Amino acid sequence: MKTITFAAAAFCALATTLSAHEYKLGDLVVDHPMAFATAPTAQTGGGFMTITNNGSLPDTLVSVAAEFPRVEIHTTEMDGDVARMMQLVDGIEILPGETVTLMPGGLHIMFMGLRGDPFEVGEEIPATLIFENAGSVDIVFDVQERTMDASGSMGHSGH
Numbered sequence: 001m002k003t004i005t006f007a008a009a010a011f012c013a014l015a016t017t018l019s020a021h022e023y024k025l026g027d028l029v030v031d032h033p034m035a036f037a038t039a040p041t042a043q044t045g046g047g048f049m050t051i052t053n054n055g056s057l058p059d060t061l062v063s064v065a066a067e068f069p070r071v072e073i074h075t076t077e078m079d080g081d082v083a084r085m086m087q088l089v090d091g092i093e094i095l096p097g098e099t100v101t102l103m104p105g106g107l108h109i110m111f112m113g114l115r116g117d118p119f120e121v122g123e124e125i126p127a128t129l130i131f132e133n134a135g136s137v138d139i140v141f142d143v144q145e146r147t148m149d150a151s152g153s154m155g156h157s158g159h
Helices: 002-019
Strands: 022-025 028-036 044-053 059-065 070-079 082-087 092-094 099-102 108-112 124-131 135-144 146-148 154-156
Touching: 022 135, 028 124, 044 059, 044 092, 044 135, 059 070, 082 108, 092 099
Parallel strands: 028 135
Antiparallel strands: 022 028, 028 044, 044 099, 044 108, 059 092, 059 124, 070 082, 070 108, 124 135, 146 154
């Protein structure tokens, strides 16, 4: 009996681990929140994910809360050859039936004030996404190693 109970518990733990990268809040689905490991001296880190709106009404990611001095929603804009990160004070609108991707070089979450505590591979960063209509959902950003893909672009390993 203990073996079956242990096996059942192990299966449940595995199932929870496998689905831990997807969060649902009403008609919204947040998939694979992650961040890249940062250098030991970095003062900021970025958070990335996809958000899908399966509903019939738009919603807006208005803010993100986490245990950092500042957390902002950003976009990256090119000014000639220079990439500039700009805060989106109105948030990110997710239209019905659409998926918005937060990724390096585009929309992202900016965690500011790391204060000598870099993001390390395997670390988990708890945060709360706050939407205008759906409310809030607690998620975890998994920190992954930054890798170089075949095209020479920076990417992430895994999902």
